[in-house]
Amino acid sequence: MHGQPEPVITNEEFLKFREYFYRKTGIYFEESKRYFVDKRILERMAKTGVDSFHAYFMNLRFEASGRELQTLINAMTVNETYFFREDYQFRCMVRSMLPELTAYRAAKRPIKIWSIPSSSGEEPYSIAIWLLEYWPQVDEWDIEIVASDIDTKILDLAREGRYGTRSLQNLPPNLLRKYFKPVGNQEHQIIEDLRGSVEFTQVNLSDRATTRQYRGFDIIFCRNLLIYFDDISRREAAEVFFGALNPGGFICLGHSESMSRISSLFTVRKFPEAIVYQKPL
Amino acid sequence: MALIKKTVSAPPEEHRHSARDLSGLLEQLRSDKPDIRRWAALDLSEHSEAAEILCRCLEEEQNMAVRDALFTSLIRINNNAAVKGLIPLLKSEDAALRNGVIEALRQMPDALAPYMQDMLHDPDSDVRIFTVNVLESLCHPMTPEWLLGVIEEDTHINVCATAVDLLAEVGSPEMIASIDALPGRFANDPFLRFAADIAIRRIRGANPN
Secondary structure, eight states: OOOOOOOOOOHHHHHHHHHHHHHHHSOOOOGGGHHHHHHHHHHHHHHTTOOOHHHHHHHHHHOTTOHHHHHHHHHHOOOOOOTTTTTHHHHHIIIIIHHHHHTTOOTTSOEEEEESSOTTTHHHHHHHHHHHHHOTTGGGSOEEEEEEESOHHHHHHHHHTEEOHHHHTTSOHHHHHHHEEEEETTEEEEOHHHHTTEEEEEOOTTOHHHHTTOOOEEEEEEOSSGGGSOHHHHHHHHHHHHHHEEEEEEEEEOTTOOGGGTOSSSEEEEOSSOEEEEOOO | OOEEOOOOOOOGGGSOSSOOSHHHHHHHTTOSOHHHHHHHHHHGGGOGGGHHHHHHHHHHOOOHHHHHHHHHHHHHHOSHHHHHHHGGGGGOSOHHHHHHHHHHHHTOHHHHGGGHHHHHTOSOHHHHHHHHHHHHTOOOTTHHHHHHHHHHHOOOHHHHHHHHHHHHHHOOGGGHHHHHHGGGGGTTOHHHHHHHHHHHHHHHHHOOO
């Protein structure tokens, strides 16, 4: 049986794709990821009925809606959440950001932290645990943690705070014992004190009337969300965060995301633990 | 515990006296308070008829956050008036403003397309270079054709060099002859030869047949 030859991706094509994808997303594929990248591109080529890389790349590059690029981003990324994910940013929060934010601050004003998207709560509870465990000044300040998501069902799960082993895999055992109680079926539930300390709210970042209520934050965690937005929505989200932060406040994005590619509103801060973005003073 | 929980609610300053309709927002765009101008600029994204005024404000606005909001709304409005108002700002002496315009135009491919030929034939070679910069990230299927036109016709070496660089990414095999001929139009300038060779190699590598 003689079918069409299987399409292949040449080295030059891979380099061309890698440069473009990096420019659009900040995700850079090392040579070692070549098989993974080729496989997903070839899958998308098959699904879109295109038999040459050149034709597929031209569609990716010039499609005004950006739909195929978004589909490819989804295929190239893994969206999962668990406790203490990308914990170098939490370390940065307690070692660098909070000491700077509190250095000249009137003691009475609470520190406000916004976690968006909160998903099922792993991130905001991780922030709370990091503060309680690793920030020596935690008792000297009032701290408000607001956690938001667009999905009301996932917010209900977050408020309930029950997690399986996959979510808890990175959590040190002593912290699991301290902040969780076993509830059967290999699940653990966050203790009530901690559940009661996070305000969960439904927020659609595209809804300016709602997001305008979010003001006075000192730190925002918005990780691995903007990569799924189109260019204008990303830019509008950056405007929301700019409006929500106090001057001098910080925003933490996911490891492959860069605010510099989205907006010039923020300055880059390179701390020993992480690179974050700051609203100018 | 030091963690406290408060309900998120509208801050007191949110209880505004001025209207959020078109005329109210345009009035706030003239406020001496940058924060008020910024919120007005963002809310004007819902009023496409404000595009021309938003462009005019860009010329005057010195506050970077307000300027950013003006650009954001113009990109969201994304109409003929927005493009028409932005293009002349490519001639501005203010580099940050020009960069903002380039970034904004890149995100408005359909509205921009009818103006592309005029921009690529602007008498000012800097404007032509900025236009090629716009093409760098413009999601429009005519982009390779427009770039080909530049390397075949433009008389300024820097405009052509910028364009041939981009063709390395988006060019196709039938463009190779024009790319190869480009250095000859500029006394075989060694940099253009180098850039053309890279583009040709990229295109050939991408299309071995």
